[in-house]
Amino acid sequence: xxxxxxxxxxxxxxxxxQNADINVTPFVDIxxxxxxxxxxxxxxATVSIKLDxxxxxxxxxxxxxxxxxxxxxxQESGSLFIAEKETTIASLPGDVxxxxxxxxxxxxxxxxxxxxxxxKYNQFMEVMNTLQGNGFYKVGLLNEDIx
Numbered sequence: 001x002x003x004x005x006x007x008x009x010x011x012x013x014x015x016x017x018q019n020a021d022i023n024v025t026p027f028v029d030i031x032x033x034x035x036x037x038x039x040x041x042x043x044x045a046t047v048s049i050k051l052d053x054x055x056x057x058x059x060x061x062x063x064x065x066x067x068x069x070x071x072x073x074x075q076e077s078g079s080l081f082i083a084e085k086e087t088t089i090a091s092l093p094g095d096v097x098x099x100x101x102x103x104x105x106x107x108x109x110x111x112x113x114x115x116x117x118x119x120k121y122n123q124f125m126e127v128m129n130t131l132q133g134n135g136f137y138k139v140g141l142l143n144e145d146i147x
Contacts, residue, residue, distance in 0.1 A: 067109075069112055070096055070099045070111050071112045071114060072096070072112065072127065073115070073116075074113070074114070074124060075119070076116050076119055080127065082096060082099045083099060089127070089130055092127070092131070093136070096131075107134070110139070111140070113127060113140070113141055114142035
């Protein structure tokens with residue numbers, strides 16, 4: 001804390017008043033010293049550990065091709081398409097299973113839903129609720145970039 005020795009101009013004597021301004025010079029000095037200490041100490045803190053990693057091997061080629069995912073497209077008119085085949089809300093779960101052509105439970109496979117930008121929210125949610133109500137919980141949503 002500092003002090004000020006001058007008083008008001010009308011008084012003959014000088015009064016001592018306290019100065020509440022913060023002196024930041026010592027703070028800056030300490031911060032610069034700490035910065036230098038950390039810059040010197042940081043490279044010493046890194047320790048190299050020798051690891052013996054196994055060599056990288058490419059994956060074995062499988063005779064099985066990856067399955068083509070099922071895409072459900074919702075158009076502005078409300079019509080639904082699975083690939084190029086038109087379907088309805090009532091037959092949607094069965095058509096999704098038929099399009100997947102899997103021997104296991106078709107509800108475990110991922111289904112992608114895409115909609116045109118003009119599709120109403122209730123049309124989209126009707127499709128999502130139908131899928132969820134029939135046990136399709138792995139649903140991905142797709143959008144296209146507008147350029």
